[in-house]
Amino acid sequence: MAAGPEVPESGDEGASWPAVPPEALPGAWQPLLGRPALAELLGHPLVGAALTRMRRLPPRVAVHSLRTFLLADARARVDGTAYDRVGLLAAAAFHDAGLVGRSPLGRGGFPGHSAELLDRFLAGHQVGAARRGALTRSVREHMRPFPARDAGPEARLLHFGAWLDVTGRGERHVPGDRRRLSELAPTPLFAVSFSARVAACGLRRVLPASPAAHR
Numbered sequence: 001m002a003a004g005p006e007v008p009e010s011g012d013e014g015a016s017w018p019a020v021p022p023e024a025l026p027g028a029w030q031p032l033l034g035r036p037a038l039a040e041l042l043g044h045p046l047v048g049a050a051l052t053r054m055r056r057l058p059p060r061v062a063v064h065s066l067r068t069f070l071l072a073d074a075r076a077r078v079d080g081t082a083y084d085r086v087g088l089l090a091a092a093a094f095h096d097a098g099l100v101g102r103s104p105l106g107r108g109g110f111p112g113h114s115a116e117l118l119d120r121f122l123a124g125h126q127v128g129a130a131r132r133g134a135l136t137r138s139v140r141e142h143m144r145p146f147p148a149r150d151a152g153p154e155a156r157l158l159h160f161g162a163w164l165d166v167t168g169r170g171e172r173h174v175p176g177d178r179r180r181l182s183e184l185a186p187t188p189l190f191a192v193s194f195s196a197r198v199a200a201c202g203l204r205r206v207l208p209a210s211p212a213a214h215r
Contacts, residue, residue: 019048020055028059031184032066037073041089046125050090053121060187061096064165067181068092072161074174076153083153084131091135091158094118095142115140166191 022033022042032038041047054062069092076083098113115136122132138155141148147156164170164178171178 019045019052022051025051026055026059026062028063028185029066032063032070032181035070035181035184037070037077037085038066038089041086044086046086046127047089049125050093050121054093057097057100060190060193061099063185063187064190065092065096067165067178067185068095068158068161070161070181071164071174071177072157074177075160075170076157078174081153081157083157084134087127087131087135088138088154088157090122091118091138091154092161094121095139095158095162109143111140111143 023030025033033042042051054065057065069089072088072092073085075081094114094117096110096114097117098110098115118139119132119136122135127135134152134154137151138158141151141155142159142162144159147159151159160170160173164174165181168178
């Protein structure tokens, strides 16, 4: 969930991009990259590639994506939920990628387009179909008002982190975390700009397509 200025897409899916070292990533990210939940993943090749790819996003969108992952991880730790941590970080990195660029959004809106970009990225890194399916579903459905009943842990956690960061919903589950992360990496008026983007797109271009559309 986010909004930001549009930039052209290069068509590169990220598989051939060498991962940059963490210290070379944007300065605005560094306070969040230093949080234990992120810092302990930085040596993983898929994480490095996802973060490198995420540099294409507008700065506020990228920071929101990192906060989304950290809030999702905090909820998982509180509840004792096991989940695909590396995969969810990649999903968080891509969950708003469909807002960037000028490609047609289609019926699935920007979440559907973001899921397609993530799927191509994961396939380029030889991630298996079942794992890709769980992660792309989490991105495709993150704009639903509530997760589907049969949603897996990745979909539920990404949904929680994205909504908490933008709206504050669910803060009672991880009290104080949203405020602390926003102080470390602030994005003033982020919720306002996101709401403006939703209004501009219209619900048919933002909400996920019906299940029948994916058959």
